[in-house]
Amino acid sequence: MADxxxxxxxxxxxxxxxxFGVIPANPAFKAxxxxxxxxxxNPQTKISAEIRGDRQVTDLILVGEDASxxxxxxxxxxxxxxxxxxxxxxxxxxxxxxTVVTADTEISDVAATTLTVSAGGAQFVAGMLTLTQNLPTAANNKLAKVVSSTGTSIVYPAATYSADxxxxxxASVRQVGFEGASGDITAVTAGGNGLACTAADFTTFGMVPGEWVKVGDGDNANCSFAGTAANNDFCRIASVAAKKVTFDRVPAGWAADTGTGKTIRVFTGDFLTNASTKRSNTIERQYLDHSPVTYEYLRGMTLNTLAIEAKQQDIATYTKxxxxxDAYLPSPMARVSGATDVAAPSYGVLNTSTNVGRLGFDGSVITGPNxxxxxxxxxxNNLRAQKAIGSIGAVGIGNGEFNVSGSLQTYFGDPSIYQKIVNNTLTSYxxxxxxxxxxxxxxxxxxxxxxxxxGSPSVSGKNQDVMIDAPFxxxxxxxxxxxxxxxxxxxxPTS
Known part of the structure; x- marks a missing residue:
């Protein structure tokens, strides 16, 4: 008996x-x-309107198909x-x-001072801080500061690596930030909070307005501001010039600091903002208990909504x-020709307790009492399926207005959030x-x-905390x- x-x-x-709606040739399916x-x-059907003398239904007719x-x-x-x-x-x-896709190719050699690459080395400029991963010698997987580069090499200080x-x-090398020369990067307040430099060129490090960066490396005392410890935290960029990065969000206590004798590190990442480029997918579902395995394909699948939820002492979740x-069911229901598999990222699931670094409201960290x-x-995205004569499925997906909403449920520790609700105050999250x-x-x-x-304070009964549910x-x-x-x-860094 089959399972x-x-x-x-x-x-x-x-x-x-x-x-749209076409399975790529030799598709590489990402788990x-x-x-x-x-x-x-979801088949869309209609009962035949034909009238019969024996009162029976002539047919149930397939007129369309939705996939969602x-x-x-x-x-x-x-x-x-x-x-x-x-x-x-x-x-x-x-x-x-x-990243190495073919062994010993994209990165072909590691020497004491140099990574030899097949192409792309020139994008790593002097002063960038890189992270190497999955190299054979464990001690080679670390942070290091770029000295110079060409199209086929990335050069570091003497004795940075062991030979591989x-x-x-x-194996990979990736920019994760930049590091200034001793005393070159300073924290400033004149003309707007930010970082200034003399020797470096901030425009070469890939930063853009709106991006968050982490200032300082708490794991290396020489790479953080010592005079003003509060500066060693996350900031948001307002503008980038060669000799100054201006911030519109800084940690409480930000102050001018010359960074004397310090090689200040700033950590950066990848960045995404909303735009208007629709993307569709073919989604494959495998029923692995079937023998042989059954494959189902949903084509033209375009992401309409994404909901992200964080509850206290729980797992951070999302629903898309x-x-x-439409659907495509091969006959027999075998896998499409040339299909290969790409593993999903294996990073651990994030919780809402120890994995939340910050909830920020109006530019400040939300702490007690709220x-x-x-x-x-x-x-x-308010998408809509576009239907037409001559097609059983959608002929396209129409774009709509980009809407983002959300909510905060907080303890009513003080009236600050309530005041913003009543006054229709522009703020941020x-x-x-x-x-x-x-x-x-x-x-x-x-x-x-x-x-x-x-939203307003909720008094639900005896022996309860007063809460406020604040949609935005x-x-x-x-x-x-x-x-x-x-x-x-x-x-x-850890701090």
């Missing part, structure tokens, strides 16, 4: 389409980490990168990186909703979640302009020009 299909044996994967899925092809549904998941670094890009309809602006002659698939073209019990961010181990990979979600749309709507930031951004840091 019945178990939910634990249903695998989900997807591949980006070049043409999707999921907690649930309600994806379905939800996928639930637990938030982890890297897992939702494609989802963020599709939900915001933007494109990740990535820091320079080289054969470089495996998955797709609208698509502790947060629950926070949500909801992205809605940002959320940082990341690992507290390994390289402390981190995600930053920022809504630079929001208005609270309701994000709007276009007048200066930055976008509604939402997402940043990802591949490395952060």
């Amino acid at each position: 019945l299909q178990s939910t634990n044996r249903v695998a989900l994967a997807k591949v980006r389409e070049a043409t 999707v980490r999921q907690t649930s899925s309600s994806l379905a092809a 549904g939800n996928v639930g998941g637990e938030l982890a670094f890297g897992v939702a990168d494609d989802d963020f890009e599709e939900a915001l309809q933007g494109t990740w602006s990535n820091s320079p990186s080289i 002659a054969v470089i495996p698939v998955g 909703n797709y609208i698509g073209r 502790f947060v019990m629950q926070a949500t961010i909801n992205i809605n 940002d959320q940082r979640v990341g690992r507290s181990d390994g390289n402390r990979e981190t995600i930053v979600m920022d809504l630079p302009a929001i208005k609270m749309s309701g 709507t994000a709007i276009r930031h007048a200066t930055l020009g976008y509604t939402m951004s997402v940043g990802r840091f591949w490395y952060l």
Whole structure:
């Protein structure tokens, strides 16, 4: 007797389409980490209106087909990168990186001072701070400061690395920040809070307005501001010039500091903002208990909504909703020709206790007395399936208004949030979640302009804490020009 299909044996994967609703040739399906899925092809039928003398129905006629549904998941670094890009309809602006796809090719040699690469070395400029990973010699996997580069080499200070002659698939070098010369980077307040320099050129390090950066390296005392410890924290960039980076968000206590004798480090990441580039996918579902395995394909699947939820002492979760073209069921239901597999990122799931680095409201960290019990961010692209004569499925997906909303449920410790609700005050919300181990990979979600749309203190009965549920709507930031951004840091110091 054959085994019945178990939910634990249903695998989900997807591949980006070049043409809406068309499965790419030789598709490389990227595995999707999921907690649930309600994806379905929904046949649209009509009963024949033909009148028969025997009162019976002549036929049930297939007239159309919808493809749609939800996928639930637990938030982890890297897992939702494609989802963020599709939900915001933007494109990740990535820091320079080289990853070995073919052994001993993209990076072919590691010497004491030099990484030999096949191409792309010139994108790593002097002063950049890089992270090497998955090199054969464990001690070679570390931070290092670039001295110079060419198209085929990245040069570091003497005795930075031990020799590695054969470089495996998955080894990589990636910019994660930059480091100034001794005493060159200073913290300033005149003309706006920010960083200034004399020898370096800030415009060469890939920073853009709106991006969050981490100033200082608490793991290396010589790489942080000593005179003003408060400066060693996250800041948001307002503008970038060769000799000054101006911040519009700084930590409380920011002050001028000459950084005398310090080689100040600043950590940067990849950056994404909302735009208007729709992307569709073919989603593959495998029923692995079937013998042979059954394959189902949903084509033209375009991400409509993305909901991110954080509850107190829980796992950070997200739910995405797709609208698509149709379903394709091979006959027999075998895998499409030339398909290969790409593993999902393996980073650990993030919790809402030790993995939340910051909840920021109006530019400041939310702490007591208004502790947060629950926070949500909801992205809605207001997509619509476009139907036409001559097609059983959708002929396209229409774009709609980009809406971002959310809510904060907080203790009513003081009236500050309530005042912003009543006064329709323009404020902001940002959320940082990341690992507290390994390289402390981190995600930053920022809504630079929001208005609270309701909420008042709730007195629900005896022996209860007074809470306030504060829904909000994000709007276009007048200066930055976008509604939402997402940043990802591949490395952060412990403090």
